[in-house]
Amino acid sequence: MSDSNSEPSRTELDNLGEFKLIEHLASQFTQKQQSTLLGIGDDAAVLIPDANCNLLVTSDMLLEGVHFDLSYTPLKHLGYKAIAVNISDIAAMNGICTQVTVNIGLSNRFSLEAIDALYEGIQMACSHYQCDLVGGDTTSSVTGLIISVTALGYVGNDRLVKRSGAKHNDLICVSGDLGAAYLGLQVLEREKQVFLANSEMQPQLDQYEYIVSRQLKAEARTDVVTWFHEQGIVPTAMIDVSDGLASDLLHICKQSVVGARVYEDRLPIEAATKDAALEFNLNPGTVTLHGGEDYELLFTVDQKHHQSIENQQGISVIGHITDTGQGAELVTASEEIVPLEAQGWRHF
Amino acid sequence: MSDSNSEPSRTELDNLGEFKLIEHLASQFTQKQQSTLLGIGDDAAVLIPDANCNLLVTSDMLLEGVHFDLSYTPLKHLGYKAIAVNISDIAAMNGICTQVTVNIGLSNRFSLEAIDALYEGIQMACSHYQCDLVGGDTTSSVTGLIISVTALGYVGNDRLVKRSGAKHNDLICVSGDLGAAYLGLQVLEREKQVFLANSEMQPQLDQYEYIVSRQLKAEARTDVVTWFHEQGIVPTAMIDVSDGLASDLLHICKQSVVGARVYEDRLPIEAATKDAALEFNLNPGTVTLHGGEDYELLFTVDQKHHQSIENQQGISVIGHITDTGQGAELVTASEEIVPLEAQGWRHF
Numbered sequence: 001m002s003d004s005n006s007e008p009s010r011t012e013l014d015n016l017g018e019f020k021l022i023e024h025l026a027s028q029f030t031q032k033q034q035s036t037l038l039g040i041g042d043d044a045a046v047l048i049p050d051a052n053c054n055l056l057v058t059s060d061m062l063l064e065g066v067h068f069d070l071s072y073t074p075l076k077h078l079g080y081k082a083i084a085v086n087i088s089d090i091a092a093m094n095g096i097c098t099q100v101t102v103n104i105g106l107s108n109r110f111s112l113e114a115i116d117a118l119y120e121g122i123q124m125a126c127s128h129y130q131c132d133l134v135g136g137d138t139t140s141s142v143t144g145l146i147i148s149v150t151a152l153g154y155v156g157n158d159r160l161v162k163r164s165g166a167k168h169n170d171l172i173c174v175s176g177d178l179g180a181a182y183l184g185l186q187v188l189e190r191e192k193q194v195f196l197a198n199s200e201m202q203p204q205l206d207q208y209e210y211i212v213s214r215q216l217k218a219e220a221r222t223d224v225v226t227w228f229h230e231q232g233i234v235p236t237a238m239i240d241v242s243d244g245l246a247s248d249l250l251h252i253c254k255q256s257v258v259g260a261r262v263y264e265d266r267l268p269i270e271a272a273t274k275d276a277a278l279e280f281n282l283n284p285g286t287v288t289l290h291g292g293e294d295y296e297l298l299f300t301v302d303q304k305h306h307q308s309i310e311n312q313q314g315i316s317v318i319g320h321i322t323d324t325g326q327g328a329e330l331v332t333a334s335e336e337i338v339p340l341e342a343q344g345w346r347h348f
Numbered sequence: 349m350s351d352s353n354s355e356p357s358r359t360e361l362d363n364l365g366e367f368k369l370i371e372h373l374a375s376q377f378t379q380k381q382q383s384t385l386l387g388i389g390d391d392a393a394v395l396i397p398d399a400n401c402n403l404l405v406t407s408d409m410l411l412e413g414v415h416f417d418l419s420y421t422p423l424k425h426l427g428y429k430a431i432a433v434n435i436s437d438i439a440a441m442n443g444i445c446t447q448v449t450v451n452i453g454l455s456n457r458f459s460l461e462a463i464d465a466l467y468e469g470i471q472m473a474c475s476h477y478q479c480d481l482v483g484g485d486t487t488s489s490v491t492g493l494i495i496s497v498t499a500l501g502y503v504g505n506d507r508l509v510k511r512s513g514a515k516h517n518d519l520i521c522v523s524g525d526l527g528a529a530y531l532g533l534q535v536l537e538r539e540k541q542v543f544l545a546n547s548e549m550q551p552q553l554d555q556y557e558y559i560v561s562r563q564l565k566a567e568a569r570t571d572v573v574t575w576f577h578e579q580g581i582v583p584t585a586m587i588d589v590s591d592g593l594a595s596d597l598l599h600i601c602k603q604s605v606v607g608a609r610v611y612e613d614r615l616p617i618e619a620a621t622k623d624a625a626l627e628f629n630l631n632p633g634t635v636t637l638h639g640g641e642d643y644e645l646l647f648t649v650d651q652k653h654h655q656s657i658e659n660q661q662g663i664s665v666i667g668h669i670t671d672t673g674q675g676a677e678l679v680t681a682s683e684e685i686v687p688l689e690a691q692g693w694r695h696f
Binding site: 037038041042043044045046047048049050051053054055056057058059060061063065066067089090092093095099101102103105134135136137139140141142143144146148150151152153160162163164238239240255 | 385386389390391392393394395396397398399401402403404405406407408409411413414415437438440441443447449450451453482483484485487488489490491492494496498499500501503508510511512586587588603
């Protein structure tokens with residue numbers, strides 16, 4: 001589970017200081033957006049706003065020991081994920097991210113090489129999603145690693161999608177497949193415990209490649225946003241699946257003041273996820289409903305788009321919006337109707 | 349040094365959960381900016397960008413044990429400061445802040461009442477500076493309190509001020525007075541040590557009211573930005589004094605590729621600051637040069653504005669910009685010329 005057997009070179013942050021560190025990190029980023037007039041290096045970044053669009057802003061923080069465990073999360077993956085999850089929030093408004101800022105808190109147990117790995121991931125994400133890193137703060141932390149990211153983006157005024165627009169009879173759809181990221185985490189946690197019990201045991205991850213990669217390599221579904229644009233489809237409501245399908249669908253129901261009916265046998269799950277669920281004595285249906293961090297897009301659309309959606313690989317129609325009075329329901333594989341409930345988020 | 353002698357009521361965060369907490373906090377904020385279409389409660393905030401201006405973005409993070417000590421920092425003041433320091437960065441570009449996002453990491457040692465105090469300060473700052481809280485993240489922290497703020501603002505295209513525009517013969521000016529926040533911190537630290545040694549000793553802060561308030565009640569000099577606007581003055585370069593005058597002036601020199609000559613006897617210092625400096629066996633000149641966190645505006649202007657600046661109370665002309673070759677120099681009170689040096693920031 002450790003970094004490497006060979007001794008990597010180690011440059012102490014103490015020998016560098018904050019300003020040199022920022023210069024070093026900033027030098028690795030090139031600007032891709034014409035709207036970025038001035039990036040890192042002044043009191044604030046200077047951008048040209050897109051007058052024809054709505055400006056979107058979102059911010060998320062990842063904390064060591066709460067959101068990630070560095071014993072099995074490579075820093076490069078973590079940097080990538082910190083950007084991707086914010087871009088996913090912009091995508092959930094049907095928007096495209098243009099700029100991000102990144103605040104990092106780190107202690108001197110991190111070497112310059114470790115920070116470089118983290119920023120390599122950040123840089124890869126910025127490059128993949130074509131957004132600019134335009135600012136942030138690098139500070140010492142007396143405890144764990146802290147990554148706080150803010151993303152800015154735009155969406156055409158007539159294409160903005162909120163959580164609150166779902167209407168009776170709209171189709172409920174989700175991109176990709178669900179539950180894999182959650183099971184990937186279970187595998188990583190199990191292998192960590194095995195390693196802690198006996199440090200000669202090397203992690204056995206080969207057969208779990210798909211689910212582990214879904215946990216460690218989060219991607220924002222900006223391709224789905226692009227596809228909506230190409231097809232002239234504007235969903236009526238949308239959210240990204242971060243807390244779990246049930247919890248996130250309930251947000252749409254609450255904010256749209258509607259009910260929902262979802263069919264368990266239509267919930268998209270990969271064979272590898274199902275196998276792992278059974279291995280962990282978990283009901284695959286439960287995992288697809290409540291496993292978080294898939295960062296797929298959950299959305300509702302008018303029935304008129306049924307054909308386009310059906311023809312599109314990688315998008316599943318999982319149910320439809322109902323009257324408010326009906327609440328949110330799940331039709332199980334055995335055709336029972338049960339209320340859909342959120343698994344509470346209780347980190348405190 | 350403790351909060352109060354009476355037992356305050358305490359509501360555990362565990363009993364609330366994240367969504368309820370966010371609802372509770374969001375309900376206390378009213379929107380002031382017409383450009384805020386949608387604030388807290390969706391995947392991202394939705395704003396109408398100001399097409400005639402440059403968009404400014406800045407982000408800063410405050411960490412317990414590094415940037416603040418809760419044994420003498422009231423949570424309300426801390427919340428206020430977290431917003432003010434970001435607005436100060438927007439002001440340093442000659443801009444006005446319109447929206448902020450706030451990410452908070454907190455452990456269950458904080459009660460709902462404590463979080464309310466923190467957000468009361470955030471709300472007071474948003475109200476004072478007329479900006480909207482439009483989003484953010486509230487998450488558990490396994491260690492200390494973390495506050496990460498991003499501020500958005502605007503500046504007219506022809507009024508943008510960067511660090512890089514200072515020219516030979518420009519006046520170097522600073523608002524307000526310097527060194528007080530640093531000495532306020534020294535007093536608070538000393539009283540904390542006295543209290544730790546003997547908990548029956550109550551802190552003696554009365555005579556240090558000014559310098560302590562400069563440390564605990566940070567304000568952004570948005571009034572100076574408004575004054576520039578009214579006077580038709582556009583500084584050639586500007587930065588806010590967060591790391592200390594010397595360090596921040598050197599940023600201007602480096603980014604403008606110029607030198608500077610600053611006169612020690614022109615550095616603005618309050619009598620209370622000078623008294624405290626002498627009490628701590630510190631040279632008052634050193635304190636004005638290197639004490640950080642005053643959040644005053646350090647700027648350079650063309651000589652043609654000399655009269656307006658001279659007539660304006662609370663702005664001091666402290667020197668002028670010179671050729672690059674000359675470097676940055678301090679003319680001491682005894683008329684010696686010495687190089688101006690930054691006190692390195694070495695938190696790691």
